[in-house]
Amino acid sequence: IDGETIIGRQIRILGNVGINESDIIVVVGYNSKKIILPKNVATIENVEYRNSGNAYSLALGLREVMENYENEDAIVLDGDLVYDTEVLYNLVNADGSVIIDKDKVVSFGKTGVVSRNGRVISIGKHIVGDKTFENILKIKYSQIDEIVVLLEQYKNSWYTIALDKILNQAEFCELTVNGYLKEINSFQDYQDVLRDMGANGETILVTGAS
Numbered sequence: 001i002d003g004e005t006i007i008g009r010q011i012r013i014l015g016n017v018g019i020n021e022s023d024i025i026v027v028v029g030y031n032s033k034k035i036i037l038p039k040n041v042a043t044i045e046n047v048e049y050r051n052s053g054n055a056y057s058l059a060l061g062l063r064e065v066m067e068n069y070e071n072e073d074a075i076v077l078d079g080d081l082v083y084d085t086e087v088l089y090n091l092v093n094a095d096g097s098v099i100i101d102k103d104k105v106v107s108f109g110k111t112g113v114v115s116r117n118g119r120v121i122s123i124g125k126h127i128v129g130d131k132t133f134e135n136i137l138k139i140k141y142s143q144i145d146e147i148v149v150l151l152e153q154y155k156n157s158w159y160t161i162a163l164d165k166i167l168n169q170a171e172f173c174e175l176t177v178n179g180y181l182k183e184i185n186s187f188q189d190y191q192d193v194l195r196d197m198g199a200n201g202e203t204i205l206v207t208g209a210s
Contacts, residue, residue: 073097084181
């Protein structure tokens with residue numbers, strides 16, 4: 001997007017809200033050699049990407065947080081998101097664990113969210129409703145270990161399946177997105193982002209979380 005990769009743009013905006021490159025972990029898998037990152041950004045390779053889901057990729061990343069970033073909360077971002085600084089500013093400054101959603105009807109292939117009094121009580125592709133998960137969340141450090149156990153149990157699935165299992169005992173607050181946020185799953189999505197931003201087209205590599 002104007003000569004900047006999606007992941008590069010994400011890293012730049014993370015810096016805008018006070019997150020240093022040395023505190024960023026990118027989990028790579030398919031086409032990992034083509035992903036160009038700043039030298040200070042840590043990478044973890046999911047060598048099992050062919051036989052696992054994004055649950056396992058997230059488990060790998062969160063284990064790194066537990067081992068090397070003691071008492072630090074984790075912000076989880078899918079690799080195909082285009083967002084502005086406002087989205088992350090609200091997340092970083094929110095208390096506790098947070099799931100970002102948007103007030104829009106859940107469309108085919110998307111992940112729905114059910115909330116009650118500001119607390120998320122269910123999440124998953126099985127949910128049909130008027131709130132859609134926007135593939136961004138924050139996890140308190142004290143909850144990471146328990147979530148990793150579930151992620152590894154459901155390693156061949158979406159990470160939201162494991163997340164849904166823990167919502168009856170771990171509190172995640174709902175944060176409705178405020179600012180620009182779009183997931184790029186297709187060339188049309190990419191064209192929509194270029195139009196929204198008034199940007200020029202470039203050759204682009206889109207990578208997901210698995």
